[in-house]
Amino acid sequence: MIKGEGGIMKFKYLPYNKKLKEESRKLRNEMTAAEKKLWYEYLRMKEYRFLRQKVIGSFIVDFYCSELGLIIEVDGETHLSEKDRVYDEKRTGELEGLGLKVLRFWNDDILEGLDAVAEIIEEEINKRK
Numbered sequence: 001m002i003k004g005e006g007g008i009m010k011f012k013y014l015p016y017n018k019k020l021k022e023e024s025r026k027l028r029n030e031m032t033a034a035e036k037k038l039w040y041e042y043l044r045m046k047e048y049r050f051l052r053q054k055v056i057g058s059f060i061v062d063f064y065c066s067e068l069g070l071i072i073e074v075d076g077e078t079h080l081s082e083k084d085r086v087y088d089e090k091r092t093g094e095l096e097g098l099g100l101k102v103l104r105f106w107n108d109d110i111l112e113g114l115d116a117v118a119e120i121i122e123e124e125i126n127k128r129k
Helices: 018-029 033-041 082-096 107-128
Strands: 051-056 059-065 070-075 101-106
Touching: 018 051, 018 059, 033 059, 033 070, 033 107, 059 082, 070 082, 070 107, 082 101, 101 107
Parallel strands: 070 101
Antiparallel strands: 051 059, 059 070
C-alpha cells in the first residue's frame, strides 16, 4: 500500500492471474440484475472509482476500489450450498490477507433494498478514508 492524495491508502500492486482476464471481460458484459442495479444506480457515480469484475490473485471480484482497498461481492443462489459457503469464506480470507476489505450482499438485498446496501457501503467507505 502507498499513501495517495488526501492521505488515502492506495493499493499499488496486487497479484493477478492473467489467464482470468478474458473471463473477467465476459462477466462485465453479462452482469446479473443485482450487479447492474448496484453499478448503474450507485457505484459508478461514487467519488471513488470502482472497477467491475476485477482479477485479483486467482479470483474475479465483482467490484473493486483500489483507493479504498474495498471489494464488493454480489451473491446469488450459486452461493447457497455448504461447499460454496466454505469456498467463499476461504476466498474472502485470502483477499483480506492482501489487506483488502470484502463486503458481501445477496442479490435480493440489492434488488429490494439498495438504499440499505448503499448505507452499509457508505459506512465502510467512511471508515477506510
